[in-house]
Amino acid sequence: MTDDSAAALLEHLDLGEYESTALTQLLTLGRTTAPNLAEATGIPRARIYDVLGTLANVGYVKEIPGRPKEYEARHPEEIVDRAIENRRQSFESFRTDVESARTEFLAQFGPLYERANEDVTPTEDLFHVVDVGEPSETETRTLYRSADREIEVLTKSFEYFESIRPAFADADERGVSIRVLLLDPSHLSDHNRSIQTDVVETLNTEFPDVELRFSNERLPWRGTIVDPSMDYETGKAIVLVEEKDIPLSMRQAAVTENGSFVAGLGRYFELIWAHESSPVE
Template identity: 60%
Template sequence: MDQPGLFDTLGLTEYEATALAALLRLGQTTAPNLAEATGIPKARIYDVLDSLADRGYLKVIPGRPKEYRPYDAETVLERAVENRRQELESFEQQIADERDAFLAEFGSADDEAAAPAAELFHVVDVGEPSESETRRLYHEATEEAYVLTKSFEYLDAVRPSLSSALDRGVRIRALFYHPDLLDDAEQRVQAEVVEQLRKQLSAVEFRFSTGRLPWRGTFVDPSMEYDDGEAIFLVEEPEVPDHMRQAALTENGSFVAGFKRYFEIVWDHESVASV
């Protein structure tokens, strides 16, 4: 009955993991049928299914008897990410509610003499760490997100958070390398990604730079008052494979504003809308 791997990461009980795995394989069914198929006690099956429905992993179909239909596997993963994001937001609100009392007792956030100087940059490895930071930027974006990329080959890794940003009304623009600047393999990846954007994420605006870009990355919510924004980027080093590289992160408002100025110049004067 044990369902290891990703089901553990989702924080499901053994019965919940077993029920969800069975539903994803079997499709729509009733609670008694699912209990019979999985060995989950009939006295527990309704509570298990209600818990999965509350998390957004399945839909309850009214009737006599009512039935349970799982969402597709991709939607389950997206809901899991969204659930975790909401948990984080709830935690952040709890911290905010206690902030004033905590600082009053243990020290002021305005005590600049005791505070260390903020670092201009810090780094993470390229791959899952950099993708995780990119997802965070999309989740935290409130107005704008900009992408500088060769082929956006990591789209699948950030798709749920990017989609969430679009749903919140965040404007997202992407500057791709022109295909003529890519090798054959990169051209194929880029063509597939562009097709996905056109069919599934049509709110994402994109163009193709006519020249090589000096860096790649994502930056969000730049302010021309230089007091807001965040970015993750890496300087182009064609001779160094990505898996041996690190990406830089910054919350320096002036730096992020500079990114925006550069992006808009290329977007307006050194890019084309289609290839």
């Protein structure tokens, strides 16, 4: 591996130049002392202990007590797991901070926004589009957290479940009714069937209140519907139309808060759930 390729991989860990250099050397050479590492890497001795301390604090390096103290990189798989957990904790801290400011933010800026738009003729777009992948998953997580009464999911194998799992769990803990309509396994590839089996097992084990059924036939779209209402006033949804010849990376999902449109989606879900699906055994 070249220095450039190693540096490119380590960019994902959000490390400084010295930290990346030190970690690469420890992964390559194994356990060593701080002075030896400074000499091998060219990192100034005045900085090497701070660099190693930073790596230890984020969980990428172990400190080995002794005279002299030694340092050792953790296994690469453990480093990746630590990096993901560090980012998750950072995000949860960020979310907590933002939520704590919600009331004050709305109180200060809500009236300003209303006054600025009070003379504007209201319009309502039917939907807006987002790319499939992280943007659509972010929108889906937002829908889950906004749900008050019910969430309805139409999906092939629910392959994106892990990416929205915290929001899913939050809705379940708040007592939101969740129903998941999965595509019958007979219509899935071996790969997607395996994914679906694992997701169904997780849902049955960890979320026993969630209702599951298999759609008997392939569906023309998939997505998430939140709080549909027959008064056509409320509800939100994200929808992805099936396009077999277009890869997911090139597709877009539609997000809507149009109450009438969401009511129609909800009615479609109810009909398939009641008449064109079977229980998950």
